[in-house]
Amino acid sequence: MVNYIWLGMIIIGIAVAGANGKIELVSQAAFEGAKTGVTVCFGLISILAFWLGMMKIAEESGLLAKLQWLLGPSVRLLCPDVPKDHPAMGYMLSNMSANLLGLGNAATPMGLKAMEELQKLNPDSKTASPAMCTLLAINTSSITLIPTTIIAIRMNYQSANPVEIVGTTIFAGLFATMVAILLDRYYRFKTTRNRKKG
């Protein structure tokens, strides 16, 4: 599906640009996009290095395992196929907690570390495992308790009450996450059933 979306965006983009007589925009846009991609990755280096360093301390000191023990049951319910004491659990939990606090910067490194650990459990390294899909479902629809960026923008534009949207944001995020988890459950069930049949 990613292949179709990717192809579709480029081909439709070229067709529309051609029809509008603005075909010169295509190559310009392509190089600009490529440049943004590299810039984003370089921006990630500092954040990743910093948080992965801190997380290593948390892992070796056993703090991550403590968090796992404390909050583990809820995640075990979502991903029954990940062993209880596997480090992936700790990273998934840290990722979710960081997302919840609106610490997007910290959430990504922890999420990537969780993916790395899940990949070790994955029987087919090219195909996403059910646990990976669940982690992604939660991340793409993340609930944020404190949407810091939006609050800052609203303050900039002299809102009478910059935080009045916190409640509505939590509600909408909660609903999106619920839908994501339910759909993830459904597809996970469907996939395992089909596998058993085949």
Place this chain on the structure above:
Amino acid sequence: MSFVYGIISTASLWAIPVILATILVFGMYKKLPVFEVFVDGAKDGFGTAVKLIPTLVGMLVAVSIFRQSGALEMLTGLMEPVLHFFRIPADIIPLAILRPITGSGALAVTTDMIATYGPDSYLGRLASTMQGSTDTTLYVLTVYFGAVGIRNTMYALKVGLWADLAGIIASIFIVNLVFGS
């Protein structure tokens, strides 16, 4: 309300320092050579970021062409009658379509809407809620799967996009309910 705001802004200021202090104090308590362990972990940062370059470049090229060619605008125009039928305000459509595709693009549109209509207008509140209620599905998928080399993403994209739609509908519903349209 300013009291609530005080708590929230203090909480967000303190969150990271408190997490850092907890990790370090616990590491010290366990007698770890904290700095050496930090450096050891930080080494992975560069490799992980560099591994993401191909996937992110590929995805952002497509997004950039799609936006700048005017195809996005066309899609917005095509969807307008349908959304009008469901009483979804037309001005919110570009944001609704951009949100799952590009984080920076969506943030730019949200900022623009807050600047144009005012943060406390109906559209300003709706844009704020929508921006915060979901994450950029395409970016998250590209980065997470790209980092570990997954090719077949199974049903993850489908789930992410349906959840985005659910978030958009829920945003409109709750903003109408709480603030009135």
